[in-house]
Amino acid sequence: MMRVRLASGSPRRLELLHQLGTEVDVCTSNFAEVGGDNAEKVVAANALGKGRVVAGKLGTEIPVIAADTVVVLEQEILGKPADRSEAAAMLRKLSGRMHRVLTGVAVFYNDRELVEVAETKVWFRSLSQAEILAYTATGEPLDKAGAYGIQGRGAILVEKIEGCYNNVVGLPLTRLYQMMAQIGVRGF
Template sequence: MEVVLASASPRRLALLEQVGIAARVVPADFAEEAGSAAEARLVALHNAQGKCRAVAAAVGDAVPVVAADTIVVIDEDILGKPADACEAKAMLARLSGRSHQVMTGVAVRYQGRELSEVCVTDVKFRPLEAEEIDAYVATGEPLDKAGAYGIQGREALLVEQIRGCYNNVVGLPLSRLHMMLQEIGVGRSGEARQKLAGKGK
């Protein structure tokens, strides 16, 4: 199966490759919107749909277009990607020893049809020492991640408990995406494969 991935995220690309889905990466020219925690699901959904539609408008939807937007929610705030190391440290200190939610909006567009939904995972951090927060931020890894952390690699040491889809926290709920692709008519024939191969000539 092949898709167009409306994202420059190497983590999302790796997840797709992990389950045998080849992706042509076409980052979306779309300005993401922010919002309040009360609107968190709508924000994630809106951004995923916007990215999906922007890429479909640019390259067409003869091959399935997949887009996603992941946000971290705690208390009354949405935590996006930190602007700098100082903000990353503040986010991690706030998440330390507490539970929060990771929401990923996913949108799929194929041959004029579109499906979208939001997957939610509950995550709890273990208590973090200031020194280990400093050491983690010094690696630079938190700066391109919502909430200033991921769950793969060394970041796994931050997490004490998870309830829900692990891959959702990485950035793409694979099981739900698979079901959405099937529902929209992908994977039942070699049609998408043939069309993507034709575009590469």
């Protein structure tokens, strides 16, 4: 069984890696995430930063995987909401519109590093105020970029997607698989 280090405390990323039959050591990073206007650069920098902290502490003989996911509406980056009120405001913005989910993925192995950004387009159906309030009351939106979880109750908010479903959950597995091969990891 392949063993990796995940530089993230995300239960969704851990679950996705377990789905592949991977043994995962969770090694959360104390990296202070950066912000900015260019979402692609932000997620790439955050994934690299998180991974470099863990790789620097523990080495790269065991592959280290780091990721950062954001929701982008036009040019606005929507991270994790601070509270239910902010979650409701995000969902009102996303209602009836298309947005992009970007995940920066960084892989570190044998002193090599590779970072890429995956994009998935997501269309929300039009949501009523009652639906938004009912969903935010579940608490599910509070630890998720863009205030929704496509793998949970938030699935009913999404009309369609174009691209990788797992990217919206938080880790584009196909892209990760290709990156692992590219950086020299065998048997992933």
